Amino acid sequence: MDEIFDVLVVGQEGRIxxxxxxxAASLRRSDPDFAGRLIVAEPQPGPLWHSDPRIADPALRALLGDLGAQIVPFASRHFGSEYPYGNKIEALRVMDPGRPFVFFDSDTLITAPLGAVPFDFDRPSASLRRENTWPRIELYGPSLADIWGALYRQFDLDFAASLDPGHPEHFWKRYSYFNAGFYYHRSAPRFGALFERYARTIRDAPPPELVLQELDPWLDQIALPLVIHALGGGLDxxxxxxxxxxxxxxxxxxxxxxARESDATVELLETVLAPNPIKKVLKAYEPLRKIVYQGKGRILRDLFDRDALPRREAAIRNRIKREKLWLR
Structure with a gap:
């Protein structure tokens, strides 16, 4: 029998x-028989936030409930406004320790039933849809092996066992590096406790090999491979x-x-956002109003050839900005 698991996203005031x-609308449409809970973890106001991070619009809160989501509050103990990506770390505390979980960034569409995904919750992993964003190697600075090796040693982890031997030493894909757009494990609180400890230690007491490296906004993606490795997971x-x-x-x-996703993905987005009860709430958000409901997304789409997109996301973003259609 397939395991029932819960899904976690963060929800707060504004875009997220x-x-x-x-x-939530895409999950309900693409996986109507999903048996787990959809948890929308909401940070609460406190000393680490410059303003109230809660979802203020009662209509949006009601819509989330109508779409099957449960809004669950959590306290920000370590990150908050100074590092809002920390929400995806601290939110893990609210989950049931007895149920497997899958975390998704909120800017994700579910496009097919999640029950068909062959999760092994005892071997966690995360998104491999990533670019070579960290670390940045200086001419006379530490190498990739030096930097990643120092991090694994800091937490008494087996660095050699984390490597992909199919890539050479100086190529970034040899080293476990993930996008934090999704990750999963058998216990969210256990995963989150390690994630918190590793991220805080790297932030507050980084090894000397990181002295030239920027940690913001990459901190979550620096700590994530270490968590996955410590819990028995990996790239494969x-x-x-x-x-x-x-x-x-x-x-x-x-x-x-x-600009870059498939015709089927665009059709799914427009289909799930079409019902009037959804439209009347979500059109209050300018990017959805202009890009989806006013059709500017279709105009933007005609500017790009999906079979010949620029290799780096930054180039796509810059073209969109030149057309004054970068709305987020």
Whole structure:
């Protein structure tokens, strides 16, 4: 019998709250028989936030409930406004320790039933839809092996066992590096406790090899491979083609979705956002109003050839910005 697991996204005031509603609508449409809970973890106001991070719009909160989501509050103990990506670390505390979980960034569409994804919750992994964003190697600075090796040693982890021997020493894909757009494990609180400890230690007491490296906004993606390795997972734990493939799309922004994703993904987005009860709430968010409901996304889409996209996401973003269609 397949395991029942829960899904976690973060929802808060502004963009992420609206994206959480789009996520919920896509899950309900693409996986109507999903047996787990959809948890929208909401940071609460406190000394680490400059303003109230809760979803203020009562209509949006009601829509999330209508779409099957449960809004669950959590306290920000370590990150908050100074590092909002820390939400995806601290939110793990609210989950049931007895149920497996899958975390998704809110800017994700579910495009097929998640029950068909062959998760092994005892071997965690994360998104491999990533670019070579960290670390940045200086001419006379530490090498990739020096930097990643120092991090593994800091937490008494087996660095050699984490390497992909199919790539040479100076190529970034030899080293476990993930996008934090999704990750999963058998216990969210256990995963989250390690994630918190590793991220805080790297932030507060980085090894000397990191002295030239920027940690913001990469801190979560620096700590994530260490957590996955410590819990017995790795780069090969999830067969390719499911998440970031047939079952999910981490689009990152609505303009990027229209620029580079498949026709089927665009059709799904427009279909799930078409019902009037959804439209009347989500059109309050300017990027959805202009890109989806006013049709500017279709205009943007005609600017790009999906079979010949620029290799780096930054080039796509810059083209969209030149057309004054970068709305997020």
């Amino acid at each position: 709250g609206y994206e959480a509603a789009v996520f 734990a999830l067969p390719p083609g499911h998440l970031d493939g047939a079952a999910s799309c981490h689009y990152r922004s609505f303009p990027l979705l229209y």
